[in-house]
Amino acid sequence: MSEDNRSTKSIAELRREYSQQALAESEVCKNPIDQFSEWFEQAYSADLLDVNAMNLSTATKQGKPSSRIVLLKGVDEAGFRFYTNYESRKGRELNENPHAALCFYWAPLERQVRIEGEVERLSRLTSEAYFKQRPRESRLGAWASKQSDQVSSREELEKRFRKIKQKFKNEEIPLPDFWGGFLLRAHRIEFWQGRKGRMHDRICYEKSNAEWNIFRLAP
Template sequence: MSANFENYRREYTAGGLAAADLRESPIAQFEHWLEQAIKAGLSDPTAMALSTIDNEGRPWQRIVLLKGLSDGGFVFYTNFGSDKAIAMDANPKVSLLFPWNELDRQVIVGGTAKRMSLAESATYFLSRPRESQIAAWASRQSRPIAKRALLEEEVRKLRQKFADGDVPVPDFWGGYRVQPERIEFWQGGEHRLHDRFRYLRDDAAGTWDLSQLQP
């Protein structure tokens, strides 16, 4: 069985992007676009595809949610035993993709993932809904399970275990911050003449160099 999608196409008409439109800082530019994505009503504007390379050189992607942003980088949380955490601990070079298709936009971030401090991770964990806290304890993320009922039973046991107090922060769970080294902003254009701008970090100068790329 095969399928052919060569004739499936559409024009990108949401608008162009010029250097004059861009902020000096790519973090400020990202915040501006994220705010527009939120105002446009995108269902998951903070969803991003995280790409990693494991210790055998195999790439993998999955969707995670952006939970924090600063000049220091892009923050998300996970189980330290998950496939992504194991891959990042072996090779911290990662990529993030924000696919804002409804706006004919995407943002690609390349950088280095580093574990956040226990205090930072605890602050976020304690702000989560209680059921999400319990789910973090129940799931040994990425590990095989015979059937879903076993996971649901573990959740039930943990609800009972923590019924009389706060849910403690698991020592196998926490945050990563992706420190960006390059960030690309892509705006779809008519006739495939897209607009692409890339910021590259100049560590020595502590600044960002901006260049326009051909589509």
């Protein structure tokens, strides 16, 4: 398609057919964490860019939502882990309304995973262990950025970064009190596989009394 044709194509006309794979209730793992790990490994093996990028949706106590992309930093039977500034917009919203949703979209595999659950802070020891693994520049950035606060200019931000860099010159950078991890304990996880004619496969896991119920959803 030429540049001219691309520029005149309506957004409403943008579409493609999904036809790579299928997903059946009889084929999925009994535990959604195992199923997620299997899909994640396949996405990772496919060399997808930012395979651990996920959309995190939060809401205020009044129900006003907001979304952004964050990075998954761990998953196990306890839940899904990510890290951020506790004083950022997402941090404040999770503090007043500890319910959130995650969404992974691996377009080349025509797959999506949606996760819903309750969120809690990780222990300081856990956050500290992860913080020490981060590149030095990232640790300095955590101190320099008052995330989600308004800044007058890029220059102001860079000036603060230089000041923090000088402060910790030749020193170990400690974990800030306002920075750390969250754990999302999932109670609902949905796996979506694109299919022809928009007849997509949607297999959902829902937790009830510590057991996972598996069922199909209409596309």
